[in-house]
Amino acid sequence: MPDLAGRLSWKHASVVIALATVVPPYTTFLYGFGGHSGGEGHIYYVSVAVYALFWAIYPQDSSMRGLQVLNEYALPTTLPLGFFNIVFAFQVIRFTRGKASRRNTLLVGALTLVLPITSMIAALPAMVSSGFFVYIGPIPIQLITGLLLMHLAGPKEPVSPW
Secondary structure (H helix, E strand, O other): OHHHOOOOOHHHHHHHHHHHHHOOOOEEEEEEEEEEEEOOEEEEEEEEEEEOOOEEEEOOOOOOOEEEEOOOOOHHHHHHHOHHHHHHHHHHHHHHOOOOOHHHHHHHHHHOOHHHHHHHHHHHHHHHHHOOOOOOEEOOHHHHHHHHHHHHHOOOOOOOOO
């Protein structure tokens, strides 16, 4: 059993990936964009919403401003956008138990970035035209945590003498 010394068990890894999936945000999205003429000229603004699986923070110009936790209006948005994050969490658990391949787990991990990166690309023209830039895109806390767990709790790689 010395080969497993210092490695996380799949049960501990499951708790860590579950927390990394539910608690931290996974993306920011462009919520609104606009401008108005003020005393100092034309003023542009970009509104950003921050999404996690069971909560979201909406900008002040939205009808649901501020932090929304388990809100019946926020959940229909946050859960579908976090679908690949949920799948990745289960895939990491399966990998740490030796029931999924590294390749498939990494592929699902890459899918967690698709929607946030797409939103970043879609928001770029609005930000370029306004000259006002904010971060729109993935917050890969869960992905980084999953990759670390794959390394720390995954099946031991066979060592070849050659």
